[in-house]
Amino acid sequence: MKKENRSRMVYLLPFFCLSNMTYAQQLNQYYLTSTESIQENKISLKKYDSNIYLVKDADGLFKAKSALTINGLSTTGGVTGELSELQNFEIQIDSSQIANIEDYNTNFKINSSNDSHEMCKKINFKFQSNSIVSEINNLNLTTATSCQYNIVDIDDKKISEFTVLLNYTFRDWCSYFDSSNEAFKTARAISQTCDLQKVTKSSLNLYGLKISDLSPITGFVNLRTLNLDNNNISYLPHGIFDKLSNLNWLILGNNYLRTIPKDAFRNLSNLETIWLMENRISNLPLGTFDHSPNLSWISLYNNELSYLDPELFKNVTNLQSIELSNNNFTFFPLNLSHFKELISFEINDNFIREIPENAFDENTKLVNLGFSGNNIKVLPSGIFSKLPNLVFLNVSGNNLNFLSKGLFDQLISLESLNISQNPLQCLPKDIFKYNTKIENRSEQSTINYCVEE
Incomplete structure (x- = not known):
């Protein structure tokens, strides 16, 4: 459809020019008689520096x-x-x-x-x-x-x-006439003397400097690590990171972000780690991470998330660590089946009532798994059956009142298991098959085993 309309536009316009109508009248008449073409024919813009x-x-x-x-x-x-x-x-x-x-x-x-x-x-x-x-x-x-x-x-x-x-450029922000301006303060936090030699730096550490305006950072195109942790940043202007295509690490934790623009990371194809923890983020638009296929670690703990679009990470298959603790999830928020490289997954301190039985079937490389502090009543009998590399498991602080026999039998690498703060009355005999590797079973000094009938 698009190709047909486009070619029609190209070939008809020269014909219009031969008539007695003005070009504007000709074009207007064409639009009035071809409503569908209005929607399909657009002026295509080539890729540009925003x-x-x-x-x-x-x-x-x-x-x-x-x-x-x-x-x-x-x-x-x-x-x-x-x-x-x-x-x-x-x-x-x-x-x-x-x-x-x-x-x-x-x-x-x-x-x-x-x-x-x-x-x-x-x-x-x-x-x-x-x-x-x-x-x-x-x-x-x-x-x-x-x-x-x-x-x-x-x-x-x-x-x-x-x-x-x-x-403005960093140099102009750094010499800005108003010393109370927030962009000026950020520029001076980067360099009190407006030292332009910093342009070649691969790392910029602005931790804890109480900055709120990111305007001066856009030109530091050589950056591979940008640490903005523990500041007063409340919004990300569209395009603020577009020039930082070499970034591997972006740390934005401990700020006041409520939303992330859909295209905030659109040019960060080399991004491997992004920390967005301890903000006030309640929504991540679909497409947020589409252009960062090399992400291996994402931290979103201590935000206000209650939902993640199933397609949010469709282009990110190499994630090794996902941190979603301290949010507002009531349902298990992700299908983890395509994260074959996942090593650590934490979703502690939410409001989740159940975990799907096959939730971790494809995550055979998992080493650390935590969903403590939720409202889970039952752990499906086969939920850990395909996790031979799991070392740390924390299911404490839930509403578990029983654990099925054989639940942990396949966890041959398990070293630390926390089942404390659950209303467990007794445990099946021999539930800890690899007893020597288990730590912190319960707050109780002794374990009560269920009487077998």
Whole structure:
């Protein structure tokens, strides 16, 4: 359908131009008589760098720049502000969809979306040749600002959109005129002396510095580890991590995050570890981790999650550690069958009532497993039957009043089992087949075994 409509658009437009109607009238008539085509035909935007740095050029005028080489490779220009490391911002478009590219500005407009910040209205975008370029009108930022722009036709119907992050470079934030500005404080936390030598660093540790604004970090393209733990960060602007494609570790624990934008990690294809624990996150949008297939460790404990979309980790198959403790789950939240490399899974201190019998059948490499502090009444008899490598098991603090005979028989590597704080009256005889490896069986000094009939 898409191919047919696109070709129809290309071949019909030259015909329109031969009639007596104006081009705008021709195009308008086409749209009115082809509603389905309106929905299918869009202006295709080629891949672009979403980070716009507002930098003064040689004439002292602010221009929209991208921290890219002429060949499209990332530079450290988002830190240094050096014009030699920056290119004029533009978005290339697929000009094959409409025959007369020179008429774009006549028949299409680019507007900031209604929910965009007022600052977004102060930068104008227009079509130039086969690109979208910008003009800046007296724009003074106080923080990096996410803006969405809609491309609309002559009937104000949206046919495409793009999002950018308006920002200053680290150097400009570090010399900002207002010392009470939060972005300025972050820049000075990175370097009190605005040392530009930090651009080559592979690690940035901002632990416990009470920063709240991440605007100055976007240009540190060489980072592999970014530690933002124990700060006052409450939101992530769209595109704030887009330039940090080399990141392996991202630590965002102990902050005040309530939501994670769907595309927050869209360029972090090398990300291996992400810590989001001890925030206030109540929802993770579908697609959050789609572009981070190399994730091996994700920590989400101590948040406000009650549900995870079944497809949330569909592109992440190499996870080795998942931490979901101290949330609000009432049901077992994940199908773990495709996590063949999983070594540790903890979902302690939630409100889960039952664990599926086959929950861990495909996780034969599990070493650590914990679901203490829940409301589980029964452990299915075969739930641990395929975990020969399990060493640590914690099922304490539940509502277990009996354990079935043979429940732990296949746990040949088990060394530590915690069954305390359960209303267990007695235990089946010989339930601990590998008795010498068991620790912390119960708070009781002795074990009461059930009388066999």
